Amino acid sequence: MLDLKLQHKMLHEEIENAISTVLHDAQFIMGPNVKQFESEAAKYLGVKHAISCNSGTDALHLALRACGIKEGDEVITTPFSFAATAEAICYVGATPVFVDIDPITYNITAEIIQNAITNKTRAILPVHIFGQVAEMNSICNLAQQNNLLIIEDCAQSFGASINQQQTGSFGDAGCFSFFPSKNLGCYGDGGLFTTNSDELAEQFTLLKNHGSKIRNLHEIVGWNSRLDELQAAILRIKLKHINTFNQQRIAVANRYTEMLDPLPLQTPKRITDQSHVFHQYTLLSKVRDAVDKQLSHQNIGHAIYYPMPLSKQKAFSGISRATDLTNTNLICNQCISLPMYPEMTELQIETVVNIIKQAHVD
Ligand SMILES: Cc1ncc(COP(=O)(O)O)c(C=O)c1O
Incomplete structure (x- = not known):
């Protein structure tokens, strides 16, 4: 990851x-x-x-x-x-x-x-x-x-x-x-x-x-x-390098988005380049569980951020209130975060993308 x-x-x-x-x-x-x-x-x-x-x-x-x-x-x-x-x-x-959250951001x-x-x-x-x-x-x-x-x-x-x-x-x-x-x-x-x-x-x-x-x-x-x-x-x-690190993350994200473009999934959208520093690169896929399985099978680090809305967590039951969370529920079922760090190479990005492509074909 x-x-x-x-x-x-x-x-x-x-x-x-x-x-x-x-x-x-x-x-x-x-x-x-x-x-x-x-x-x-x-x-x-x-x-x-x-x-x-x-x-x-x-x-x-x-x-x-x-x-x-x-x-x-x-x-x-x-x-x-x-x-x-x-x-x-x-x-x-x-x-x-x-x-509820916006379905795009x-x-x-x-x-x-x-x-x-x-x-x-x-x-x-x-x-x-x-x-x-x-x-x-x-x-x-x-x-x-x-x-x-x-x-x-x-x-x-x-x-x-x-x-x-x-x-x-x-x-x-x-x-x-x-x-x-x-x-x-x-x-x-x-x-x-x-x-x-x-x-x-x-x-x-x-x-x-x-x-x-x-x-x-x-x-x-x-x-x-x-x-x-x-x-x-x-x-x-590290603060002296943060702009470089964030720029590198943005570059990795851009490559993911370009390579994943032909697939039927939702890649992260942003308003401007600097408005998103890609702490995570999180996409939505209708076959999320297959993507998850394939990435695990190939030993590629990834995570589901977040599989359950906080409103459904036992810890907050009885001490919180929730409005209609239609978008959140859907996103929790489809989201998956890919490996993301500044030093990722083109080959590593390609490997991840190929596994995701395969999961969409199977
Ligand atoms: C959105 C968000 N809020 C708060 C925190 C809490 O930060 P910390 O782990 O430093 O206590 C985290 C960290 O995991 C987070 O991702």
């Missing part, structure tokens, strides 16, 4: 030097790399504040908490995502309201969200799924008209943008994951919260560090959610 060793091979000297410096300096928590990574990430993303934390899940959880979302509130989100998106809403006691849209707004709705939590930017301009307009907050789940979209505006800079808050398989990934867990609001930044900073800004003074009950210095040092190096 992806080969993390290749990226390390390319960057190993730089990364191992950086790790070695951290080991020698022995400042493992809240050291200089963390501060520098935060300011470099803020600059790249075009936001006033970028605050690191322990994971994408923590970024979402503490963002919702910083925004004051609480029990009795509803947060409109997508059922077509990783569980963490909805878990974070549940952590603060609010109710995830799952709405697999993202929630303003038109669909609009019908689910009630007097309990406090926020919209769009996910830029698979690296494709959700239609943020209309979602932001809708939020403004209805006095709702926007928390973007950017776990899969580092570097995706529309008209030069990066994900994580459209809403009130953005939440990134640096899980190793993400398109900007570290060598363990890591996350980032972004905002242009001084107030939210201050609240998030308190929440992620035991409610404390000044040593031995605890203003609120907080959490321990810090990015460590080793991960920050690695991320600083």
Whole structure:
């Protein structure tokens, strides 16, 4: 599905030097790399504040908490995502309201969200799924008209943008994951919260560090959610290459789409080149299970993201609400994600495509 060793091979000297410096300096928590990574990430993303934390899940959880979302509130989100998106809403006691997704982009849209707004709705939590930017301009307009907050789940979209505006800079808050398989990934867990609001930044900073800004003074009950210095040092190096990595992903996606064009399946569509960074290349096929079987048979890494809408997961039963999810149900039955990483070769792409072709003939 992806080969993390290749990226390390390319960057190993730089990364191992950086790790070695951290080991020698022995400042493992809240050291200089963390501060520098935060300011470099803020600059790249075009936001006033970028605050690191322990994971994408923590970024979402503490963002919702910083925004004051609480029990009795509803947060409109997508059922077509990783569980963490909805878990974070549940952590603060609010109710995830799952709405249907667009059949082409697999993202929630303003038109669909609009019908689910009630007097309990406090926020919209769009996910830029698979690296494709959700239609943020209309979602932001809708939020403004209805006095709702926007928390973007950017776990899969580092570097995706529309008209030069990066994900994580459209809403009130953005939440990134640096899980190793993400398109900007570290060598363990890591996350980032972004905002242009001084107030939210201050609240998030308190929440992620035991409610404390000044040593031995605890203003609120907080959490321990810090990015460590080793991960920050690695991320600083990878951040310098993120545009190249994303461009390489886009090139792999373009080849897949060209080669798969004659087949009766739906390849990913996008608005502009930069609006999709292909964290995953996910297509829809009516013979998905045959494709899945053939790829497994040939030992080709792939995944079904996502086989079941979050609304049907036992974890969320009784604590969430769902509207009509016709598109989501259909997509869950037909989706399959192909191998995708920047270093993929033409031969590897061809091999995958030939297996998919065969599955459509059989
Ligand atoms: C859409 C989405 N949201 C949230 C997360 C959670 O991120 P993390 O694994 O860093 O906690 C993930 C990561 O798997 C994700 O894909």
